Amino acid sequence: MLDGIGTVARLGLAAVWIVSGAIKAADLNQAYIAVQAYDLLPKGSVSLVAAAVPFLELALGVLLVVGLGTRLVAVLSVVVLIGFIIAISQAWARGLTIDCGCFGGGGQVAAGQTAYPEEIARDIGFLVLAGWLIVRPRSLLSMDSWLTRRPAVVGED
Amino acid sequence: MGGAERNAKKRRQELAAQRAVAAARKKKSDRNKIIITAAVVVVIAAAVVAGVLITNSQKNEAAGVQIPVKTVSANLETKRDGATVLVGKDTAKVTLDVYEDFLCPACRQFEDAYAGQIEKKIEDGTVRVRYHMLTLLNDRSDPPGYSLDSANAALLAADAGKFAAFHASLFAAQPEEGARGYDKNQLIKLGQDVGITSPDFANGVTNGTYNQIIEEAYQKVSTDPALQQDFGNGQRGFGTPTLAVNGKIVDTQDPKWLDTLVSQAG
Numbered sequence: 001m002l003d004g005i006g007t008v009a010r011l012g013l014a015a016v017w018i019v020s021g022a023i024k025a026a027d028l029n030q031a032y033i034a035v036q037a038y039d040l041l042p043k044g045s046v047s048l049v050a051a052a053v054p055f056l057e058l059a060l061g062v063l064l065v066v067g068l069g070t071r072l073v074a075v076l077s078v079v080v081l082i083g084f085i086i087a088i089s090q091a092w093a094r095g096l097t098i099d100c101g102c103f104g105g106g107g108q109v110a111a112g113q114t115a116y117p118e119e120i121a122r123d124i125g126f127l128v129l130a131g132w133l134i135v136r137p138r139s140l141l142s143m144d145s146w147l148t149r150r151p152a153v154v155g156e157d
Numbered sequence: 158m159g160g161a162e163r164n165a166k167k168r169r170q171e172l173a174a175q176r177a178v179a180a181a182r183k184k185k186s187d188r189n190k191i192i193i194t195a196a197v198v199v200v201i202a203a204a205v206v207a208g209v210l211i212t213n214s215q216k217n218e219a220a221g222v223q224i225p226v227k228t229v230s231a232n233l234e235t236k237r238d239g240a241t242v243l244v245g246k247d248t249a250k251v252t253l254d255v256y257e258d259f260l261c262p263a264c265r266q267f268e269d270a271y272a273g274q275i276e277k278k279i280e281d282g283t284v285r286v287r288y289h290m291l292t293l294l295n296d297r298s299d300p301p302g303y304s305l306d307s308a309n310a311a312l313l314a315a316d317a318g319k320f321a322a323f324h325a326s327l328f329a330a331q332p333e334e335g336a337r338g339y340d341k342n343q344l345i346k347l348g349q350d351v352g353i354t355s356p357d358f359a360n361g362v363t364n365g366t367y368n369q370i371i372e373e374a375y376q377k378v379s380t381d382p383a384l385q386q387d388f389g390n391g392q393r394g395f396g397t398p399t400l401a402v403n404g405k406i407v408d409t410q411d412p413k414w415l416d417t418l419v420s421q422a423g
Contacts, residue, residue: 055207
């Protein structure tokens with residue numbers, strides 16, 4: 001039962017990362033505009049972050065699909081999600097009017113079209129999935145359970 | 158050796174064997190953990206490195222590319238005035254202010270749609286255009302700065318009498334927002350290709366001769382209350398392209414706006 005919930009959390013978080021990463025990777029110019037709009041990073045590193053984030057998300061997603069290092073990947077997911085929440089919050093606090101670019105898009109939008117509370121709530125939802133996997137990383141059909149199954153030792157009772 | 162003693166020895170041996178099995182199992186499990194952690198780190202590092210390489214190769218497609226020349230039919234009267242360029246006769250009854258950014262896609266659409274009509278009106282002497290090349294999207298190229306470099310180069314092209322072709326060529330081959338813009342060498346090459354021979358052009362592009370007056374002009378224009386547009390949702394702000402005559406914004410929703418302007422002025 002608990003393994004079942006773990007499996008749903010793992011594959012759910014995997015889907016989030018793969019979808020968000022794939023949309024960003026498909027339009028890397030847009031990803032640059034999205035990162036630039038946060039007005040948070042020094043000029044030189046915007047390019048690097050915009051290039052790295054989509055593929056980092058894809059990697060986290062693929063690792064979760066196969067279930068390799070689930071707890072570690074969940075911890076990394078939390079780190080990335082908290083980073084996103086901080087970035088969105090500072091934009092909100094400073095009165096910037098941007099789209100988070102979480103699932104593609106991004107950049108400046110009209111003041112009436114921001115959706116900061118929704119964006120943060122959504123990320124908190126993803127944090128819950130990751131949190132479950134940190135507390136209890138075991139799930140069905142994962143490489144972890146295959147790699148760490150108990151070896152048959154002679155004389156074991 | 159008594160029976161009790163033998164039993165105790167046997168128990169000790171069993172305990173030792175159990176410990177050994179547990180230690181072996183723990184060792185194996187620790188080793189697996191290390192392997193898994195290493196695999197995760199390798200996968201993520203490989204993805205990030207691949208991402209940076211893919212992004213760079215995509216963005217650098219525009220690097221070193223020769224900007225194609227777009228020829229303009231007529232030899233239009235052109236002069237630079239501060240950070241603006243006036244195209245057309247002084248005697249024209251309408252002076253149309255055009256506020257643009259070379260990186261702005263909507264400006265390109267405007268140019269695609271109306272450059273021909275505007276050129277005709279300039280040629281027949283009824284309209285004169287004052288081009289304001291601005292830096293609204295200066296941070297939107299990677300690396301930033303294309304808006305400013307291209308605006309500066311366009312002013313220098315005006316000094317050399319080749320503004321129209323230079324301006325039309327840059328819009329026709331507009332780089333994408335978020336991508337790499339054309340660098341100074343590419344702008345210099347385009348200048349040479351449209352027929353600029355003076356070394357002042359290349360030097361001016363390299364040194365950013367007009368950068369300061371362009372940025373000052375942008376500050377002034379973008380905060381001019383008369384040039385704020387309605388973006389809907391009660392939002393007002395400055396955007397490009399903006400068109401104005403005598404300091405009043407021209408609405409280009411009507412496809413015949415240019416004819417209307419001329420007839421109203423007539």
